[in-house]
Amino acid sequence: MENVARKPGTVTPAGAPKRGPLSFWERIYVVEAARGVWITTVHFCRNMWRHTLHLVGLAKDKQAAVTVQYPEELRYVPPRSRTRHRIVRREDGSPRCVGCMMCETICPARCIYIVAEEDPDPNIEKRPKRFDIDLGMCVFCGFCVEACPEDAIRMDTQMVDLAAYSRNGMILTLDQLLAGEPAAPREATNALGERVHG
Amino acid sequence: MWIDVAIKVGLAMVMMLIVINIAGIHSWVERKQSAVIQDRWGANRAGFTFRAPLLRWLNPVMRPIIYLGLLQPLADLMKLVAKENWSPVGGMKWLHASAPFFYLLFAFVGFSAIPFGDTLHVAGRDISLQVAHLNVGFVFIFAMAGLGVYGIVLSGVSSNNNYAFLGAVRAASQMISYEVTLGATVIGIVMVYGSLDLQEIVRGQGALLWGWLPKWGVFVQPLGCILFFTAALAETKRIPFDLPEGESEIIGYFTEYSGTKFGMFMLADFVETVMVAALTTTLFFGGWQFPYLHASGFVFPWGAQVAVGHYGVVAIQVISFLIKVVLFCWLLMTIRWTLPRFRYDQLMDLGWKRMLPVSLANIAVTGLVILLIEAL
Numbered sequence A: 001m002e003n004v005a006r007k008p009g010t011v012t013p014a015g016a017p018k019r020g021p022l023s024f025w026e027r028i029y030v031v032e033a034a035r036g037v038w039i040t041t042v043h044f045c046r047n048m049w050r051h052t053l054h055l056v057g058l059a060k061d062k063q064a065a066v067t068v069q070y071p072e073e074l075r076y077v078p079p080r081s082r083t084r085h086r087i088v089r090r091e092d093g094s095p096r097c098v099g100c101m102m103c104e105t106i107c108p109a110r111c112i113y114i115v116a117e118e119d120p121d122p123n124i125e126k127r128p129k130r131f132d133i134d135l136g137m138c139v140f141c142g143f144c145v146e147a148c149p150e151d152a153i154r155m156d157t158q159m160v161d162l163a164a165y166s167r168n169g170m171i172l173t174l175d176q177l178l179a180g181e182p183a184a185p186r187e188a189t190n191a192l193g194e195r196v197h198g
Numbered sequence B: 001m002w003i004d005v006a007i008k009v010g011l012a013m014v015m016m017l018i019v020i021n022i023a024g025i026h027s028w029v030e031r032k033q034s035a036v037i038q039d040r041w042g043a044n045r046a047g048f049t050f051r052a053p054l055l056r057w058l059n060p061v062m063r064p065i066i067y068l069g070l071l072q073p074l075a076d077l078m079k080l081v082a083k084e085n086w087s088p089v090g091g092m093k094w095l096h097a098s099a100p101f102f103y104l105l106f107a108f109v110g111f112s113a114i115p116f117g118d119t120l121h122v123a124g125r126d127i128s129l130q131v132a133h134l135n136v137g138f139v140f141i142f143a144m145a146g147l148g149v150y151g152i153v154l155s156g157v158s159s160n161n162n163y164a165f166l167g168a169v170r171a172a173s174q175m176i177s178y179e180v181t182l183g184a185t186v187i188g189i190v191m192v193y194g195s196l197d198l199q200e201i202v203r204g205q206g207a208l209l210w211g212w213l214p215k216w217g218v219f220v221q222p223l224g225c226i227l228f229f230t231a232a233l234a235e236t237k238r239i240p241f242d243l244p245e246g247e248s249e250i251i252g253y254f255t256e257y258s259g260t261k262f263g264m265f266m267l268a269d270f271v272e273t274v275m276v277a278a279l280t281t282t283l284f285f286g287g288w289q290f291p292y293l294h295a296s297g298f299v300f301p302w303g304a305q306v307a308v309g310h311y312g313v314v315a316i317q318v319i320s321f322l323i324k325v326v327l328f329c330w331l332l333m334t335i336r337w338t339l340p341r342f343r344y345d346q347l348m349d350l351g352w353k354r355m356l357p358v359s360l361a362n363i364a365v366t367g368l369v370i371l372l373i374e375a376l
């Protein structure tokens, strides 16, 4: 379905195709409209055929719709993308964070609030008593992860569906942050086994 | 006497059933067809599952219905009906409330002149399968379509909203402009079949040209068919001629409508689409005619004959009419999802400077050809 108005050799350096004057058949519009309807119909028939094949379990490698059926089917999230934070634990389960306030200081959205307290372990100076991140304000810049000297805060949970019914509900507390797990890298396919766009 | 009335009421109910159902299913088709065209899924969520143990067996039945999005229109309806019955501050309350009724009424009334089958002989009676047998059938339909403009103008005027008013003005001028072309193209058909009666026009299309080609309007008036279809498309006020509403950017005449009244405008739009499909079928694609089907059965041009009983013939005719109408609805939908909207000056140019002269020339050429054929 090449555009007939686009004649070869008339491409401008900027890449925008220059259109020649419309021919008679293009100007009466009926033919072009019919061509448009033809393209739409071909699309319809192809997708309908594939949907039908999928229903009986055939041709799963051919995509019929690009829609991701969200709650059941999750979109592929590249492993490096910055997603919901978590606080890493030590081997004994205590938070690795030492309450140095680096992340709170660097956060451009000022959405981290830390209250530090004395750590019972004499080898460690401090530990967080409170560690709140207001996801309603966070811009997901990842600076906190970069700034942390202890590699205590990470953004690798792959949780992107963050929602709450109130502003306060968007505030993550220390417990929630500690409960986060690193996500296993997801397959770049959806539930139907179709390849989805990464 | 009472039997005649009962028959007419029955015919009207059948027609109403056909129209309402096709129009109602449009809102579903519009969603799903556009989705498949645009590589999407479309509505596939609206629905419910039964919890009561007695009804649980229905859930597997419900699943494909939900999956196909067939319950979405129901959800739409519930939303529309449950909305507040609101009328704009400073508007004319009664006119505002009655405008959608006018519009919908005139959209429906036109169908009474559309024949959906030949005469049915049953129990010694001849029932012409047409609600109102009018000898000026298509003039009546155009008159009703013209009166439909009142609904639009009233909705614009009574809304106390300048945008709605401008939308109504656009709609009125567009419909009036294209009605001229619409009427002019049908003159060709009237000249060929020599009648204003739609039933007679359809009967005339049962003849054969050169012994094999059905004498359908599209074959004797190809240019008229294209012009008629385009003008009729403009009458439905849907994309690419949706300047009166322009729901996405420019605001249209039903801006101030919500809830059920808005739903009536939507329904009337779909009814008009069905009207265009039915009218195109009747005038240009043989109406209820099925190629080579005569009153006694099929008579093929190569001599073969298949006898079909009277009820069979009528059934084939009605089904053939319905299939043609549905196919045209389908084509109208596909066009709606294919073409971009015209600019208003382009719309007026197309109507007055292109289509009207061509349709007038079409009349002249048709007359000339008919004269030549009669002279020979």
Ligand code: SF4
Binding pocket: A103, A106, A107, A108, A109, A110, A111, A112, A133, A137, A138, A139, A140, A141, A142, A143, A144, A145
């Ligand atoms: S990602 Fe950026 S905005 Fe969010 S908490 Fe970390 S530093 Fe602050």
Ligand code: SF4
Binding pocket: A096, A097, A098, A099, A100, A101, A102, A103, A104, A114, A147, A148, A149, A150, A151, A152, A153
């Ligand atoms: S920078 Fe790291 S160690 Fe310091 S307070 Fe933040 S999370 Fe804790």
